[in-house]
Amino acid sequence: MSQPQPKHEHYYDDKQVEPGIPNQKESPKRRQLSQKKRNMISGYLFISPFYLLFAVFGLFPILFSFYLAFFKWDGLGEMTFVGLNNFVIIFNDPLFWKSLYNTIVIGLMGTAPQLLAALLLAFALNSALVKGQSLFRLAIFLPYVTSIVAVAIVFSVIFSNQESGLVNSIIGLFGMDPITWTRSEWGTKIAIATMVFWRWVGYNTIIYLAGMQSIPKDLYEAAKMDGASLRQQIIHITIPMLKPFILFTVFTATIGALQLFAEPQIFQGRGGRPEGISVVLYLYRDAFSSNFFGTASATAIVLFVLIIIISTINMYFTNRIGGSDKVGAK
């Protein structure tokens, strides 16, 4: 009973406003313009806090780091223009290429299996197979709200270099030698990728789950009627319908992977080491432990260009998920 009433009132309000419009038209043009302007100004005022803050804390630093990339500067003394020399230095530095390689390898190790696992977990949570769904949903999302620092510290205890460390004891049961997790080429990458996996899998699961719940049930019912198997349902209904969600997660995961920083920094301690150094850690070390702000800014620009390139490639491939003739293609 209560619903139609406001509707009616609204309608009535509109009618009352309408006779006012010709009145406004009669008033001088200047006033009408100023009213429009006033609306505009108040509109801009409403959105200005974000843009002002962004300009000060976002845009200015971004532009300034573009500028800095062409200078040699220790943060306190004079800035000297060095042209492209900073880029020459980092491109000639094997450690930069190593950091790039690490970032990509750890990114692939941490995100590809993670998105797949998230998809399967979301499917399990969405199906009627699991009892106590809300509990599981909660449990799986918990790692996401844990502080990265805490995660890295706990994982560095798990992946301890000592023979008595948790992972080393377990692999010891299978007769393997203990691994120096913080300093070996693959040990470090596995440990860091595991951290990334553990922390983000829940976040992506929840996004996929939300996506799955938005798929109309009748599609599945129709498929069942036609005798589609579970596998066919996943491939021909779930995945195509999830395409926008998959795009989103691949996108954020890629950018997140390229910005990998806290995990290796805390896991390897202090300045990091070549086995685990990521591009962001590389530029962080230049800027904040050695005060080489020029090369750090140049690295940031290289990273920026890289993120654009990789995201574009990603979009190109992810767009093809599910093909074009399937239900979800529209």
Added chain:
Amino acid sequence: MKKSWSIAFLLVLAVFLAGCSDSSSTEENENASEGDVKTVGSEDAEVELSFWLFGADYESLVEEYVEENPNVSIDIQQISMADHHNNLFTALSAGSGAPDMAAIEVSEIDKYKGAQDKFYNLNEFGAKEIQDNYLDWVWEIGSSVDGEFQFGIPTDIGPTAMFYRKDVFEEAGLPSKPEEVNELMQTWEDYEKVASTVLEKTGKVMVDNPETVFNAKKDQAPEQYFNKDGELIIDSSPYIKDAFMNVSGMIQEDYIGNYELWSPEWGEGMSNGSFATLPGPAWMRDTIKNNAPDAENWRIASMPEGAGNWGGSWMTIPKQSEHPEEAYKFLKWLLAPEQQLKSFKNNGMFPSTPEVYEKEEFKNITDDYYGGQNVAKIFADAALEVEHVHKGEQYGDANMEVVQGLYNVYDGADPEQEWEDIISRIERRLSR
């Protein structure tokens, strides 16, 4: 309905957990990273001085000072060491926001030596007059290379000694009383002999990790990575290379463990007696106590071939300060011998003023944890042995590469090859 409840629960839990993780990470940093500002003194004092610290507890002394000088009030800001130095660097670089007085730690101070225009030269206020109160080498760390510009007044220091496990020495059939151990390990050669006995008899390593023993040797060298003109000299100067090769040799003999500084297993090793010795500074006393509260076997001997320094801070007055005279007057008082003695008694900050070392009440300080040894005297003797070494602005970078190289040797790299790599890595960094 059920769904909305679970969402609400999730939100509450998220907030709760975020709160938890926040507090645990701030405990990690010892102090809240947002900072903890406390004003001491009356609100209508004529001069208000801001004072940035990263842990040193001077509150009771500041209260004492303000009581005698009611025209001054002091805002103490305490934050974690890393944040403290970041904030200070940013404020100096930006040209505003710096405090009237700021502590700078020994590992950071060389970075600022190129920026004399950002600080007051304390010699302008008569710092030369109080210079004799302080150990020469400590004073020199706070000066420019030519000694004309004084950046800061010394606070506490970290003279080093050799911490060792009495029980491990006994197990190896070696003498274990501090005087006997001093006798036993006078040189690094002796130290290696003991290491071989310990390994043979107990199967334990002599020292926690390559870094601490390398530091101990490096700190005894008259020159390190750079000369006073800022040139890299490790290629021609023998000391750092010798220390590196020496430690590499000890690594290959299995005398050195893999307990990285500040890692959980490092603390565990202290408590279990996994390594026989730990070369460390005065403040390591408390680190060992906290990590191994139940161990009764740690003792302190002197460092073979002479002590070094690890730690300490200098109090500076940034150029942005509007009250440099008042700030200097306060710092001069705060860091005078009498107050340094109080800081040592209250908070264990080891004094940089040798006059204190002569006082009976200082000499007689003992520590039951270390078997009732006269701990203050041991480190005072060490402090008197230390010599000043020039470090240079990029010291931290260079040292990091060498430490990394030592761990590479631990993991199987060839020392000669690694040494070449270290030099090229350092040169590449210096080219930036």
